[in-house]
Amino acid sequence: MGTPPPNYSGSVVPPPPAGATIVHEPVPGRVVVDNLSKTFGTVRAVNNLSFTVEPGSVTGFLGPNGAGKTTTLRCLLGLVKPTGGVATIGGLTYAHIPNPITVVGAALEAASFHPGRSARNHLLVYTAACRLPDRRVDEVLDLVGLSSDRNRKVRGFSMGMRQRLALAGTLLGDPRVLILDEPANGLDPAGIRWLRGFFRRLADEGRTVLVSSHQLAEVETIADRVVILNRGNLVRAGSLEELTAGTDSVVVRSPDAARLADLAVQAGKQVAPGGDGVLRIRSDNTAEIGHLAFTNQIELHELSLERFDLEQLFFALTAEAAADQAPGSPPNALPPGYPPPGYPPPGYPPAGYPPAGYPAPSPTGGYWQQLQSGPGGAG
Amino acid sequence: MIGLIRAEYRKLKSTQTWFWLLLACVALTALLVIVQLATRDDLGTNTEAVRDVFTSAYTAYVPAFVLGILAVTTEFRYQTITPTLLATPSRWRLITAKLISYALVGLVYAVACLVVALAIAVPWLGSKHDVNASFGQHNVWTALLGIAVIVTLYGLVGLGWGAFVRNQVVAVSVGLIYVLIIEGLLQLIPYVRAVYKFLPGAGAQAIISPHSAYGPNENYQLLGVWGGVAVLVVWALGLSVLGAGWTMNKDIT
Numbered sequence: 001m002g003t004p005p006p007n008y009s010g011s012v013v014p015p016p017p018a019g020a021t022i023v024h025e026p027v028p029g030r031v032v033v034d035n036l037s038k039t040f041g042t043v044r045a046v047n048n049l050s051f052t053v054e055p056g057s058v059t060g061f062l063g064p065n066g067a068g069k070t071t072t073l074r075c076l077l078g079l080v081k082p083t084g085g086v087a088t089i090g091g092l093t094y095a096h097i098p099n100p101i102t103v104v105g106a107a108l109e110a111a112s113f114h115p116g117r118s119a120r121n122h123l124l125v126y127t128a129a130c131r132l133p134d135r136r137v138d139e140v141l142d143l144v145g146l147s148s149d150r151n152r153k154v155r156g157f158s159m160g161m162r163q164r165l166a167l168a169g170t171l172l173g174d175p176r177v178l179i180l181d182e183p184a185n186g187l188d189p190a191g192i193r194w195l196r197g198f199f200r201r202l203a204d205e206g207r208t209v210l211v212s213s214h215q216l217a218e219v220e221t222i223a224d225r226v227v228i229l230n231r232g233n234l235v236r237a238g239s240l241e242e243l244t245a246g247t248d249s250v251v252v253r254s255p256d257a258a259r260l261a262d263l264a265v266q267a268g269k270q271v272a273p274g275g276d277g278v279l280r281i282r283s284d285n286t287a288e289i290g291h292l293a294f295t296n297q298i299e300l301h302e303l304s305l306e307r308f309d310l311e312q313l314f315f316a317l318t319a320e321a322a323a324d325q326a327p328g329s330p331p332n333a334l335p336p337g338y339p340p341p342g343y344p345p346p347g348y349p350p351a352g353y354p355p356a357g358y359p360a361p362s363p364t365g366g367y368w369q370q371l372q373s374g375p376g377g378a379g
Numbered sequence: 380m381i382g383l384i385r386a387e388y389r390k391l392k393s394t395q396t397w398f399w400l401l402l403a404c405v406a407l408t409a410l411l412v413i414v415q416l417a418t419r420d421d422l423g424t425n426t427e428a429v430r431d432v433f434t435s436a437y438t439a440y441v442p443a444f445v446l447g448i449l450a451v452t453t454e455f456r457y458q459t460i461t462p463t464l465l466a467t468p469s470r471w472r473l474i475t476a477k478l479i480s481y482a483l484v485g486l487v488y489a490v491a492c493l494v495v496a497l498a499i500a501v502p503w504l505g506s507k508h509d510v511n512a513s514f515g516q517h518n519v520w521t522a523l524l525g526i527a528v529i530v531t532l533y534g535l536v537g538l539g540w541g542a543f544v545r546n547q548v549v550a551v552s553v554g555l556i557y558v559l560i561i562e563g564l565l566q567l568i569p570y571v572r573a574v575y576k577f578l579p580g581a582g583a584q585a586i587i588s589p590h591s592a593y594g595p596n597e598n599y600q601l602l603g604v605w606g607g608v609a610v611l612v613v614w615a616l617g618l619s620v621l622g623a624g625w626t627m628n629k630d631i632t
Contacts, residue, residue, distance in 0.1 A: 040630075071632075078468050079461065080630040095468040106465055112458040114394055121393035129386035129466045169462060 026091030029055035029176045029208045031076065035085035038071050038232075045071045047232040048085070053210050053225075055176065058203045060223030061212040064318060068232040069212040070108065070181055077106050077179065089177055101130045105170030106179040112166065115155035119146055119165050122154065126172055140168040145194075159186025177208045184218050196222050220310040230318040243313055248284035252293065253277050253302035260298050267292060280306065383467060383476035387450075390459075391484065396449055401488055403442040404530070408492040409499060411435040416503050423508040426518075432504070433522040434587040436496040440533035441558065443488050447537025448554055450477050451622065452547035460631060474542060474623040478615070481538050485531035492530060493523050521604075525587040528608060535615035536579050542622025572599040582610030 024032045031053035038046040046068040053059045063069050074080040076087040078094035086093060089104050097103050113122055123137040141150050144164040149157070157165065163186050170178055184192050199209050199222055213219045219226065226243065228235040236243055249272075254260050257277040264271045270282035281289055286305050293300050391397050415432045422428050451474075454460040467473050504510040537554065544550035562580040566572050575581050576599065585607025602610065 074630075074632065077465060079464060080632060081628070097468075100468060101466050104465075108461055109458065112461045114390075114453065114457045114459055116394045117390075118393065121389065125386050125389045125393070126462060126466050128389050129383050129463070131382040 022091045023086050023088045023093060024091045027055075028090050029206070030091070031087075031089050031177060031179075031208060031210060032091075033072060033076065033085075033087045036072060036075055036082050036087050037084040038068070038075055038080060039083045040071075045232050046075070046082075049229070049232065049234050050085075051227045051234060051237045053208055053227075055208045056203055056206050057224045058199045058209040058211060058222055060219035060226040061210055061229070062216065062219060062226055062314060063212075063214065063229035063235075065214060066231075067229040069229055071232075072229070073106070073108060073179055073181055073210075073212060077104070077108070079108075099130055099173070101126065101132075101175065102173035103175050104177045104179060105173060105175040107166035107170045107183065108181045109166075111162070113154040113157075113162065116153055118151050118153050119157075119168075120150040122165065123169060123172060126169060130173060132172055136172050136174075140171045143171060144168045160188055160191050163187055164191075176206070177210070178202060179210045181212045182214070183211060184213060184215060192218065216311045216314050226310070228314060228317055235317045236313075240310065244307075244310070246282070246284075247313070248282075249280040249306045250283045250286050250289045251302065251304045251306050252279050252281065252289060252300055254279070254293065254298055254300050256298045259296070260293055263292055263296055263298075264289070277301075380472070380476060380479075383472060384480045386466075387476055387480035391450075391480075396453070397446070397484070400442045400446045401491060404439040404488050404492050405495050407442065408436040408439050408495045411438050412496050412499050416500060416507075422504065423510060429504065429510055430518050430522050432500050433496055433519055434526065436492050437526045437529050437583065437587055439488065439492040439526070440530050440583060441555070443485055443530045443534040444537040444554065444558060445551060446484070446488070447481055447534040447539075448541040448550045449547070450481050450538045451541035451627075452545060452550050455545045456547040464631065470623040470627045474619050474627075477538055477542075478535055478619060481534050482531055485534035486527065488534070489527040489530035493526060496523075496526075522587060525604075529583045529586055529611070532608070532611035532615060533579070533583065536611060536618065539615050539618025539620075539622060543618045543626055545622075545626055566599045575599045576602050576606075577610055579611055579614045582607040582614070585610070 024030075024034065033049055033051050036046055036049045037044070049068070049072060061069055061073075071080060072087070075082045076089065076094065089097060094100060094104070119141065120137055123140065124134060126132075127134050127136055138147070138150070141147050144167050146161065146164050146168060149161065154162065154165065163183060167180070167183060170180065184195055187195060199211065203209050203224070211219070211222060220240065223240065225237070225239045227237045252260065254277055257273065257279050261271045261273055261279055264279070264281050272280040272282075274280060283289060284305065286303055290300070290303050293303075412432060412435055415435045416422070419428050419432070422432070454463055463473065464470075467476075540554055541547075541550045544553070558580065562578055565578065566575045566581075576585070581599070581601055585601040586604055588601055601607070
């Protein structure tokens with residue numbers, strides 16, 4: 001961008017366009033999802049969902065696959081009609097925002113391109129439709145690092161390049177609200193790092209950035225706030241500090257663990273004993289626990305801080321809903337009739353496979369096991 | 380609205396579809412005009428036969444129809460409908476812009492066909508049949524104008540059909556089967572052929588049929604020229620209204 005974009009945090013509230021119904025208080029850049037519901041056939045994709053996204057922050061919109069994230073965003077953008085409730089941006093539903101591309105930049109999937117059209121021509125369609133100057137196209141292509149590929153057809157683009165092109169499209173109108181569905185998918189590590197800095201800069205300029213993702217570690221480094229969704233229901237919303245406050249543990253290992261546990265309880269701490277002389281004491285201060293042990297002459301073999309990170313929080317919070325399922329039908333159960341009879345075929349796996357020395361699957365680690373075991377895996 | 384029409388123009392220009400369909404229009408026109416010229420032996424004596432040479436060019440409506448279908452369904456096929464509707468949430472404004480844009484494109488297609496028809500027929504008639512074909516004679520000008528109207532309006536009928544159906548494969552295949560096969564069968568079925576005159580194909584026939592050497596058809600009746608124009612306009616707008624007001628408002632997921 002040639003000139004730095006205006007700082008939106010101090011914007012004056014513009015008068016609403018004639019004929020538009022103001023649904024919520026018209027705060028520029030604020031996204032309000034208000035009691036939103038959407039039913040597809042018999043599936044309740046979004047269920048009485050309410051949350052607010054304030055300007056000047058990066059908000060992570062989290063949930064497992066099928067939680068209703070994309071449906072919520074599509075309702076917000078007027079592409080899906082809610083069964084109930086309303087979602088607004090700056091107090092207006094999307095259809096009522098005048099020249100919406102200059103207010104909201106949204107990218108819902110990185111596949112919304114005609115394969116035979118070049119990156120530049122793709123964007124030129126939208127500058128024409130929204131009466132934006134065509135030079136914006138080259139500016140946003142520069143911003144996302146696609147300048148040298150501007151005249152290539154999208155057909156030959158990698159997933160990461162498509163993500164960048166989608167992002168470029170959202171920036172055309174220099175909008176104060178950015179809504180991005182899984183923007184980090186397909187980006188290489190350098191691209192993800194770049195994206196992080198990019199979101200931070202946009203939020204620091206006073207814009208609203210709402211980023212959906214199922215990659216928790218990713219969101220943890222990007223987002224200030226998170227909205228966690230599971231099976232169409234709001235699980236938690238708040239800042240990362242709020243959500244993880246008071247959930248850190250100090251891990252100590254001591255031959256005299258029982259006495260240390262008593263002392264910690266007396267000091268008003270929650271203590272979870274693990275076997276083999278290990279204790280988990282709910283605290284974020286290793287010095288405090290070390291001091292407690294030292295003054296009582298208790299020998300310590302380990303003293304460390306265990307952060308309760310977003311991933312653990314996420315599994316803990318979404319596990320309740322998983323437990324609601326009828327026993328015998330875990331969420332990822334195979335449909336009846338699977339595997340078909342005769343499968344796997346006899347002789348499979350072949351003798352000598354897996355080769356000797358190949359590590360057995362880890363009994364504790366891994367995403368899959370954590371999904372299966374729910375909160376228990378989170379310790 | 381000017382911006383939206385420019386956006387449609389840029390969409391069309393930036394892929395190759397327009398070129399191949401224009402080529403199809405021109406090739407069909409050339410083929411049919413040449414077949415008429417080569418097979419009719421009454422061209423030197425029958426002025427209405429001369430006019431039929433020109434009206435045979437109206438078959439170019441088929442590629443124009445397909446172009447209209449693609450105008451909307453390509454957006455659904457490649458999901459560009461999402462950014463398009465994010466830029467222009469009003470389905471009515473979008474469809475209006477597309478109708479205006481594709482009316483202009485259809486006119487360009489029609490003119491290209493007419494130029495080809497004239498370029499082939501006029502010298503041929505002059506040298507082989509000693510017929511000096513000019514706009515004023517043989518009602519040639521009504522034939523040319525009629526073709527321009529049919530090719531343009533059929534593009535808009537396709538556009539409305541595409542907006543109504545949304546799915547590209549279904550819209551193109553069902554649309555072509557109807558236009559090329561089913562409509563021709565309907566005129567043979569008793570009772571059904573009573574309403575045949577209100578179908579798009581009959582509207583197109585009504586526009587060019589007066590003064591044809593083939594004479595009136597006994598199986599079915601046609602409306603007048605203006606009635607034929609009205610039939611095509613009503614189909615184009617009616618399907619567009621159904622598309623913008625109903626099917627394009629359905630969830631886009």
